[in-house]
Amino acid sequence: MLFSDLGLSKKVTETIEEVGYTEPTPIQAAAIPEILKARDVLGIAQTGTGKTASFTLPLLTKLETGRARARMPRSLILCPTRELAAQVFENFEKYGKRQKLSVALLIGGVAFKDQERILDRGADVLIATPGRMMDHFERGKLMLTRVEYFVIDEADRMLDMGFIPDIERISKLIPFTRQTLLFSATMPKEIEVLAEKFLQNPVRVEVARAATTANTITQKVVYAPSGHKEKRQCLRDILGGSEVKNAIIFANRKKDVEIIFKSLAVHKFSVGGLHGDMAQSARMEVLANFKNGKLLLLVASDVAARGLDIPNVSHVINYDMPMQPEDYVHRIGRTGRAGRSGTAISMVTFDDIRQLKAIEKVTEQPIEWQGEAPSEDDFEASSKIRGRAGRPSRNNAHRGPDRYKLGADSRKPANRKSGKTEKAERPARPARQERPARTENADVAKPAQPEPKAPTNETAKPKASAKKHDKDIIAFGAHDHIPDFLLRSSGLTK
Ligand code: ADP
Numbered sequence: 001m002l003f004s005d006l007g008l009s010k011k012v013t014e015t016i017e018e019v020g021y022t023e024p025t026p027i028q029a030a031a032i033p034e035i036l037k038a039r040d041v042l043g044i045a046q047t048g049t050g051k052t053a054s055f056t057l058p059l060l061t062k063l064e065t066g067r068a069r070a071r072m073p074r075s076l077i078l079c080p081t082r083e084l085a086a087q088v089f090e091n092f093e094k095y096g097k098r099q100k101l102s103v104a105l106l107i108g109g110v111a112f113k114d115q116e117r118i119l120d121r122g123a124d125v126l127i128a129t130p131g132r133m134m135d136h137f138e139r140g141k142l143m144l145t146r147v148e149y150f151v152i153d154e155a156d157r158m159l160d161m162g163f164i165p166d167i168e169r170i171s172k173l174i175p176f177t178r179q180t181l182l183f184s185a186t187m188p189k190e191i192e193v194l195a196e197k198f199l200q201n202p203v204r205v206e207v208a209r210a211a212t213t214a215n216t217i218t219q220k221v222v223y224a225p226s227g228h229k230e231k232r233q234c235l236r237d238i239l240g241g242s243e244v245k246n247a248i249i250f251a252n253r254k255k256d257v258e259i260i261f262k263s264l265a266v267h268k269f270s271v272g273g274l275h276g277d278m279a280q281s282a283r284m285e286v287l288a289n290f291k292n293g294k295l296l297l298l299v300a301s302d303v304a305a306r307g308l309d310i311p312n313v314s315h316v317i318n319y320d321m322p323m324q325p326e327d328y329v330h331r332i333g334r335t336g337r338a339g340r341s342g343t344a345i346s347m348v349t350f351d352d353i354r355q356l357k358a359i360e361k362v363t364e365q366p367i368e369w370q371g372e373a374p375s376e377d378d379f380e381a382s383s384k385i386r387g388r389a390g391r392p393s394r395n396n397a398h399r400g401p402d403r404y405k406l407g408a409d410s411r412k413p414a415n416r417k418s419g420k421t422e423k424a425e426r427p428a429r430p431a432r433q434e435r436p437a438r439t440e441n442a443d444v445a446k447p448a449q450p451e452p453k454a455p456t457n458e459t460a461k462p463k464a465s466a467k468k469h470d471k472d473i474i475a476f477g478a479h480d481h482i483p484d485f486l487l488r489s490s491g492l493t494k
């Protein structure tokens with residue numbers, strides 16, 4: 001199959017040739033003709049297999065004729081994070097260079113003025129995070145009555161609790177006659193039921209069963225100690241492996257992102273931190289430095305789990321096991337993209353064993369242990385813990401267990417077998433219908449909040465609390481400020 005067989009415009013086909021794509025990926029080959037036929041599409045394909053171009057190329061073709069009016073965009077693309085929205089914007093610029101379309105990016109954390117100017121001129125394509133888009137709408141700077149094409153990228157995330165009120169509202173503001181396109185690598189059943197409300201007579205284009213991990217990713221799990229110091233040592237041991245060229249390290253909580261970042265910086269790794277409470281300028285800078293190789297490690301919250309396309313990430317490391325199995329699929333999908341190979345290593349503590357089981361169930365794939373595996377007793381004891389501590393409330397469910405406050409190493413054999421320590425400390429995983437409103441990364445419509453300090457060189461002083469928490473944290477600076485000779489010569493230094 002060739003791009004020229006898909007029905008795309010001449011301009012788009014020429015640009016694709018110039019970009020260097022020789023043939024469409026399976027999702028592109030299947031979805032593009034349906035989109036060009038004006039069908040609503042629910043598109044499911046593994047991470048890193050070209051879903052962005054699956055909707056961008058036909059939209060560019062369709063928008064080639066016609067003109068946008070002031071403040072009335074012709075198409076709307078919603079993304080869950082600012083970084084992903086910015087990336088989709090770059091894709092439109094790349095693929096749309098032969099068209100004279102106006103593309104606007106509306107994301108939080110940056111000035112309104114420039115965004116307003118572009119809206120005033122009339123945008124053919126509007127790419128946005130929901131919160132900022134609604135801000136513009138409420139200021140009377142934007143009308144959605146002429147939107148013909150409505151795309152929701154990372155659709156299951158966008159229809160999850162944190163975003164759904166915004167999405168429902170936005171969808172009511174767009175004409176019923178629009179064409180709607182939803183894309184993701186995962187689509188839990190209960191979210192799909194919701195998704196159907198937004199679609200009319202859709203065609204489901206499913207290249208691989210939802211939640212299938214990309215086959216370019218080698219997955220491993222490491223049995224890690226629960227004690228926080230020991231766990232960080234375990235992380236450093238993994239990073240010391242010669243195959244790790246660069247890596248994204250995921251932690252579940254912003255606080256832990258900061259702690260791990262600082263700890264790795266102290267140990268002279270080339271590292272940056274990224275989470276949703278950082279100033280947008282710092283978020284962009286860290287990401288840019290990781291992309292261009294100035295930083296070799298990126299410690300991140302789930303703000304980096306979805307959609308980001310950084311071509312040469314050799315490893316993804318789950319320092320914490322994600323709370324939702326789908327997040328695992330997306331996190332590890334930051335490596336092994338566009339046919340390249342990559343490795344995902346997940347650190348599983350005694351407490352995490354059942355989360356691992358939940359992931360293996362969703363992905364329908366066992367993950368191989370690297371090194372020592374938990375014993376049968378561990379498996380049994382860990383799975384017995386489920387539910388005894390009661391269900392977490394919605395408000396704090398997303399925060400997960402506060403393991404690090406415990407101090408004790410819950411891998412002590414006595415605890416492991418009896419499960420006594422863990423049962424009191426670890427809340428049960430929320431059931432599907434109790435999916436937490438994960439506002440941490442959500443650019444949802446909400447009043448502006450002051451942006452706390454970011455873990456970059458802007459916060460070069462260690463906090464007293466951090467010191468108290470862990471003795472191996474002392475003063476740190478960004479990688480740029482660490483003289484080269486101090487950087488470790490193996491693995492993750494320049
Ligand atoms: P997904 O959204 O499915 O995770 P992306 O749309 O981000 O994946 O694409 C992943 C990478 O694949 C991008 O770097 C993109 O440039 C590249 N890519 C997309 N389509 C093709 C193609 N037909 N041939 C080669 N590379 C492609």
Ligand code: MG
Nearest residue numbers: 051052153307
């Ligand atoms: Mg994508």
